[in-house]
Amino acid sequence: MKNIIDELSWRGLIKNKVPGIEHLLKKPTTMYIGFDPTSDSLHLGSLLPIIMLIHFQRKGHKSLALIGGATGFIGDPSERKDQRIFLSKKILENNTESIKNQILNLLKFYSKKIELLNNFDWIQNISFLDFIREIGKYFTVNQMISKDSVKKRMQNKKNGISFTEFSYSLIQGYDFLYLNQIFNCKLQVGGSDQWGNITTGIELIRKKTGKKAYGITFPLIIQPNGIKFGKSEKGENLWLDETKTSPYKFYQFWMNLSDFEIEKYIKIYTFLSKEKIENLIFRHKKHPNKRLLQRKLANEITEWVHGKKISKKIRKITNILFEKKNKPFQFLDEKTFISIYNHIPHMFISRDEFEQGIVLLDLLKKSEFFSSKSEANRALKANSIHLNQILVKENFLIKKENIIGKKYILFQFGKKEFFIIKIEEL
Structure with missing residues (x-):
């Protein structure tokens, strides 16, 4: 498919688009997507905007990745019930550097030509008075409170929305204006929750320059269980940093x-x-x-x-x-044991602690897969626990003969969850 809109539509990657976008994209076009440094790592949800950058670049367009070193100071109110906790300058700088490196590594895999920018580089040079005079004058309060991200927060009588967050959409709009003037960027892409912010930028460009700009959003994906895609069953983010999510x-x-x-x-x-x-x-x-x-x-x-x-x-x-066809766990070599231990949930127990044996339920509780011994006992009675690939049906004292390779004990909970314990000298 040579047409980027056809490609994205077939893949289910378009939620909203400004009329006339098909005509614009018949020629090479500069587009951008923003990433706010709210954490020191991107997560699974962050892959979608990176995927969009790559699709546009591969179809002959110019993609710009924008890190919100300035907007990160404020926090986007979109899809938020209350105000984000403000991060210090030092933390934001650290986050910015971390996700910058992640984005560059991800882009290298498919494309080396995508340019990475930071909006702090130009926003730091504009004063508050200049901003409200030169940008704020183009928008009425009525227009601003009609945005979904603002409207939803205003309905929250307890917390409402701060002036700081209220101004976020204007700053993002200014980013689009700046990129339009410096890089001839005519298209902003983002998640469907960004539609209000994107249209603010489109409107600002039209009012200030008379030019036409465009926007596309991709859908926010929700899993069948109602949890936002990219989160675990417990609602935790699945991070791209291997130290945060294995x-x-x-x-x-x-x-x-x-x-x-x-x-x-x-x-x-x-x-x-x-x-x-x-x-x-x-x-x-x-x-x-x-x-x-x-x-x-x-x-x-x-x-x-x-x-x-x-x-x-x-x-x-x-x-x-x-795989059931594989040789039993106890016949694996030490190198394989170490690899398994490093990559699945695990814990360390001293050999002194284990010397007299340890009760199975105590060990299961230590693994933190169960909140209490009674919960672990229920799982035991439900025949959902395996020890070293053998079904365990009752509580007992784990002894030396239950240790594989003099160091390891492998637990399996249900069909999918594994946990390995390593026993070593202190």
């Missing part, structure tokens, strides 16, 4: 997607061609038990985010833990 957990998130979801996500989260994806879907439907789509998506995206070396390790670990 590559194993990241990989398993994709492997555990349902067949109902996977056909949609293979289109959204990979750059595979339409022909390849349709062929994969056809083969998957013939043999759904092989989970071809889940494997392909997990492999593609884990290799993109964490690199080939780590992705290969995670595939090997997944194969060891889930």
Whole structure:
């Protein structure tokens, strides 16, 4: 598909678009997407804007990635019930540098030509008086409070919306104006929650310069359980930084997607061609038990985010833990044990603590997979706990003979959750 709109539509990546965008994109166009440094790592939800940058660049357009070093001081009120906690300048600078490096690494995988900017570089040079005089005059309060992000917060009688957050949309609009004037940027892309901010920029460009600008949003994806896509079942973000979310957990998130979801996500989260994806879907439907789509998506995206070396390790670990045809866990070599220990949830216990043996329920409670011994006991009675790949049906004292390779004990909870304990000298 040569047309970027056709490509994005087929992949389910367009929610709203300004009329006339198809005509604009018949020629090479400069577009941008912004990232606010609210954390020191991007998360799974942050991949969508990066994917959009790459799609535009690959179709012959010019993509700009903008880090909100200035807007991060304020915090976007969109989709927020209350005001964000203000971050210090030092934390914001650290966050900016961290996500800058992440974005550059992700972009290198598919495209080396995307330019990375920071809005602090130009916003720091405009005074408050100049801003409200030269930018604020183009918008009435009536227009501003009609924006969904503002309207929803104003309905919250307890917290409302601060003037600081109220001004966010104007600052983002100013970014679009600046990029339009300096880089001839005519298109802003963002999540559907950014539509109000995008139209503010479009309106500012029209009123101040007489030029026409455009916007596209992609849908915010919600999982069938109602949780925003990119979060775990507990509602935690799945981070791209491996120290915050392990590559194993990241990989398993994709492997555990349902067949109902996977056909949609293979289109959204990979750059595979339409022909390849349709062929994969056809083969998957013939043999759904092989989970071809889940494997392909997990492999593609884990290799993109964490690199080939780590992705290969995670595939090997997944194969060891889930494939019944493999040799028993106790026959694995030390190197493999170490790899498994480093990549799945784990804990360390001293050999002195273990010397007299330790009660199974006590150990399960220590693993923090269960909030109490009674909860662990219920799981035990429900036949949902395996110790070293053997089903455990009762509480007992774990002794030396239950340790594999003199160091390890592997627990499995249900079909998907694994936990490994390492026993060593202090």
